[in-house]
Amino acid sequence: MDNSSQIMEHILTKNIPSPSPITYSFLAPNARGVADATAILQRHQGAYVNQNDTSKGGDGKPMMELAVFAAATESFSQKNLNCDIATSLERFKDVIQGAKQAGIRARAYISVVLGCPFEGYNVNPHKVAEIATSLLEMGADEISLGDTTGMGTALRTQELLRCMTAAGIQNEDIAMHFHDTYGQALVNTAVSLERGIRTFDSSVGGLGGCPYSPGATGNVSTENMVYFLESLGMNTGIDLDAMADIGQWITGELEKPNDSVVGKAVLGARKAAANTST
Numbered sequence: 001m002d003n004s005s006q007i008m009e010h011i012l013t014k015n016i017p018s019p020s021p022i023t024y025s026f027l028a029p030n031a032r033g034v035a036d037a038t039a040i041l042q043r044h045q046g047a048y049v050n051q052n053d054t055s056k057g058g059d060g061k062p063m064m065e066l067a068v069f070a071a072a073t074e075s076f077s078q079k080n081l082n083c084d085i086a087t088s089l090e091r092f093k094d095v096i097q098g099a100k101q102a103g104i105r106a107r108a109y110i111s112v113v114l115g116c117p118f119e120g121y122n123v124n125p126h127k128v129a130e131i132a133t134s135l136l137e138m139g140a141d142e143i144s145l146g147d148t149t150g151m152g153t154a155l156r157t158q159e160l161l162r163c164m165t166a167a168g169i170q171n172e173d174i175a176m177h178f179h180d181t182y183g184q185a186l187v188n189t190a191v192s193l194e195r196g197i198r199t200f201d202s203s204v205g206g207l208g209g210c211p212y213s214p215g216a217t218g219n220v221s222t223e224n225m226v227y228f229l230e231s232l233g234m235n236t237g238i239d240l241d242a243m244a245d246i247g248q249w250i251t252g253e254l255e256k257p258n259d260s261v262v263g264k265a266v267l268g269a270r271k272a273a274a275n276t277s278t
């Protein structure tokens with residue numbers, strides 16, 4: 001979060017073209033975050049698609065969103081936000097309203113929904129649904145259910161989504177955010193697909209991981225996710241070959257391992273084919 005403002009300023013100054021609509025997400029857990037973001041947005045009116053401006057297309061301009069991140073357990077809320085859940089939700093009200101007033105989306109993550117590094121596996125799915133309902137009532141456009149520790153399993157993912165449905169939360173308002181620490185991300189994705197979820201978070205090269213969740217690995221890699229969804233006959237619109245190149249490039253730049261098995265397989269197959277053709 002420390003240099004979020006510089007990154008946002010760079011994006012809106014450079015007018016980086018994107019062939020398909022892209023949304024940049026700005027973590028803002030409090031009033032300071034909203035103030036920083038809205039000051040930059042004020043300076044760059046017209047450089048991004050305003051959610052209220054439905055008159056014309058984005059003509060390549062990016063969309064911006066503010067992201068709040070609640071926790072499903074008190075322990076993780078203290079570690080990740082330095083406050084209890086109720087206080088964090090109070091703070092998020094202003095952030096979400098600030099985003100709406102600035103004409104941008106508000107995304108709300110809920111962390112450790114399927115397992116907490118401090119409270120273990122028994123995260124109450126009804127509590128998650130209650131927090132999600134509060135965030136949606138504040139005006140959040142979307143809830144991203146974060147399996148931050150990767151402790152999620154098929155059965156507990158199913159139970160969580162059953163509770164979300166029972167609480168009256170629409171599938172269209174839910175994204176699933178799986179980390180692959182125990183290799184269950186795509187299994188949990190399959191269960192979520194079965195229950196009608198169609199928005200999934202991932203990270204190229206499997207980058208990421210929450211600093212406040214000891215041992216957590218990155219998100220399920222975009223390359224693995226794309227390969228899996230396309231194997232089911234779904235069209236993601238993503239060029240897997242190009243995504244594998246990006247994963248190799250950015251993990252190299254960040255001096256991190258490329259954690260995508262599919263990305264490495266795609267690159268390996270391409271190399272083998274090149275060798276046989278020479």
Ligand SMILES: CC(C)(COP(=O)([O-])OP(=O)([O-])OC[C@H]1O[C@@H](n2cnc3c(N)ncnc32)[C@H](O)[C@@H]1OP(=O)([O-])[O-])[C@@H](O)C(=O)NCCC(=O)NCCSC(=O)C[C@@](C)(O)CC(=O)[O-]
Nearest residue numbers: 001002029032033069080081082109110111112146148210
């Ligand atoms: C929320 C606080 C700041 C409360 O921390 P605090 O100590 O209660 O608040 P504070 O107001 O005393 O601020 C402490 C320091 O943070 C700075 N600060 C204060 N607010 C901001 C801000 N908006 N943007 C940038 N800097 C900020 C502030 O300036 C100060 O800096 P210092 O004076 O010590 O140099 C702290 O707990 C914190 O930084 N939490 C975030 C930790 C973090 O980055 N976690 C990972 C986010 S991603 C995630 O959670 C998971 C997710 C979303 O990916 C999904 C999933 O997998 O679960």
